[in-house]
Amino acid sequence: MDRLLAADEARRAAVAAADSLRAEQKAFGRKVGQASPEERPALLERGKELAAEVKAAEARQAEAEEALQQAHRAIPNVIIDGVPAGGEDDFTVLETIGDKPVYDFEPADHTIVGERVGAFDTARGAKVSGSRFYFLTGPGALLEFALVNLAMAQATAAGFTPVVAPALVRPEAMEGTGFLGAHAEEVYHLERDDLYLVGTSEVALAGYHSDEIIDLTDGPRRYAGYSACFRREAGSYGKDTRGVFRVHWFDKVEMFSYCPPEQAEEEHLRLLAWEKEFLDKLELHYRVIDTAAGDLGSSAARKYDCEAWFPAQDRYRELTSTSNCTTFQARRLAIRYRDSNGKPQPAATLNGTLVAVTRTIAALLEVHQQADGSVRIPEALRPYLGGMDRIEPAKL
RNA sequence: GGAGGGCUCGCAUAGUGGCCUAGUGCGGCGGUCUUGAAAACCGCUAUGAGGGGUGACUCUCAUCGUGGGUUCGAAUCCCACGCCCUCCGCCA
Numbered sequence: 001m002d003r004l005l006a007a008d009e010a011r012r013a014a015v016a017a018a019d020s021l022r023a024e025q026k027a028f029g030r031k032v033g034q035a036s037p038e039e040r041p042a043l044l045e046r047g048k049e050l051a052a053e054v055k056a057a058e059a060r061q062a063e064a065e066e067a068l069q070q071a072h073r074a075i076p077n078v079i080i081d082g083v084p085a086g087g088e089d090d091f092t093v094l095e096t097i098g099d100k101p102v103y104d105f106e107p108a109d110h111t112i113v114g115e116r117v118g119a120f121d122t123a124r125g126a127k128v129s130g131s132r133f134y135f136l137t138g139p140g141a142l143l144e145f146a147l148v149n150l151a152m153a154q155a156t157a158a159g160f161t162p163v164v165a166p167a168l169v170r171p172e173a174m175e176g177t178g179f180l181g182a183h184a185e186e187v188y189h190l191e192r193d194d195l196y197l198v199g200t201s202e203v204a205l206a207g208y209h210s211d212e213i214i215d216l217t218d219g220p221r222r223y224a225g226y227s228a229c230f231r232r233e234a235g236s237y238g239k240d241t242r243g244v245f246r247v248h249w250f251d252k253v254e255m256f257s258y259c260p261p262e263q264a265e266e267e268h269l270r271l272l273a274w275e276k277e278f279l280d281k282l283e284l285h286y287r288v289i290d291t292a293a294g295d296l297g298s299s300a301a302r303k304y305d306c307e308a309w310f311p312a313q314d315r316y317r318e319l320t321s322t323s324n325c326t327t328f329q330a331r332r333l334a335i336r337y338r339d340s341n342g343k344p345q346p347a348a349t350l351n352g353t354l355v356a357v358t359r360t361i362a363a364l365l366e367v368h369q370q371a372d373g374s375v376r377i378p379e380a381l382r383p384y385l386g387g388m389d390r391i392e393p394a395k396l
Numbered sequence: 397g398g399a400g401g402g403c404u405c406g407c408a409u410a411g412u413g414g415c416c417u418a419g420u421g422c423g424g425c426g427g428u429c430u431u432g433a434a435a436a437c438c439g440c441u442a443u444g445a446g447g448g449g450u451g452a453c454u455c456u457c458a459u460c461g462u463g464g465g466u467u468c469g470a471a472u473c474c475c476a477c478g479c480c481c482u483c484c485g486c487c488a
């Protein structure tokens with residue numbers, strides 16, 4: 001913090017120095033313009049000196065501004081009061097919804113169920129693209145579209161603007177959303193074109209209103225973005241290697257909201273409520289956690305995760321996650337709104353998963369499997385599957 | 397991939413080295429006039445950084461797509477990049 005204040009002080013002084021020199025040069029320029037051709041050569045000597053001084057002052061200004069930027073970028077977002085302290089395991093459980101389902105047989109891992117009903121093919125995924133890739137096949141492919149359509153229908157009904165967002169973005173968007181900080185190793189980069197593959201459409205949806213002053217007088221602006229998502233999964237070697245639980249690529253519908261900072265905490269709870277509504281429709285048992293400060297990443301000031309119960313793993317695993325980024329992303333991306341005085345101010349940005357397709361399919365297969373090897377389709381999803389109420393085991 | 401044209405303060409446009417402290421029109425906002433409105437007239441009209449006043453305000457600097465360069469001086473000249481448009485090629 002001290003470093004930041006010092007850097008800002010230095011920048012202010014450098015700017016003031018450069019400003020006054022520029023003013024002097026400007027006045028001098030006018031004098032030269034009005035001078036007669038005979039008078040000019042004598043004046044130009046002084047002009048050269050002035051130009052050199054201005055140049056030097058501007059260099060110092062640029063340096064001071066860069067230093068301040070660096071100091072700023074190094075600092076992650078400020079955590080909201082009440083967020084649990086500590087690391088990954090120090091979360092607080094806020095609530096638990098539903099009861100653990102009871103099985104009168106030994107529930108199989110989602111990988112087994114998926115193969116049994118022919119929902120995906122990871123062996124051929126690996127053959128074609130490498131480990132952590134897959135083909136969704138038959139009922140799995142249909143489930144993807146059903147889940148996406150159910151999510152988009154819910155979001156649209158709630159007033160979100162549906163969006164299909166680009167999966168490749170420029171460095172500014174990646175940097176501005178905070179993904180080149182602590183999570184830089186997670187991100188795919190295309191060197192040749194200097195483009196990044198997004199890990200979430202949050203990146204594109206935040207970039208959408210960058211360098212804009214948006215109108216928030218009618219309340220938050222909400223977008224539901226669908227895109228492919230790519231994650232290197234560096235540092236997770238050997239973790240969740242089977243099936244489609246943790247993969248390098250998946251499709252996702254993401255909620256994204258822009259609102260005035262003072263409304264951000266209530267908006268965060270609304271996003272959480274929409275996530276819960278969706279999980280309820282899928283008839284899943286899950287809990288909501290308040291992620292600890294050490295596990296927030298650089299952009300979030302608070303993060304709630306919904307973790308569904310996976311019976312074969314006998315664990316709660318993250319299905320959705322919603323972050324309140326307060327003004328962190330908006331300050332970097334120049335996303336502003338006019339406050340009640342008409343003055344531009346950084347807006348707050350928030351995001352939340354509606355459905356991360358493959359992981360949700362994994363949950364559905366594992367949770368709704370039946371003794372006969374079939375998988376029951378939750379009621380809400382059936383209209384999007386032509387009325388199908390169960391997936392039968394594939395032949396062979 | 398190749399060739400050409402373009403990017404100016406909400407929109408449209410003027411501006412080819414100093415009188416640009418960026419002009420004009422439209423739109424928008426406020427006012428005068430009016431019973432009310434229209435018209436007419438007057439004023440205002442972006443962003444950032446910094447300074448002055450309790451405040452309505454006011455002053456300085458920067459910004460003409462972005463970044464460099466040339467020059468005493470750049471919207472204007474040079475280079476690179478981004479984006480848009482037209483045509484050719486290729487393509488789902």
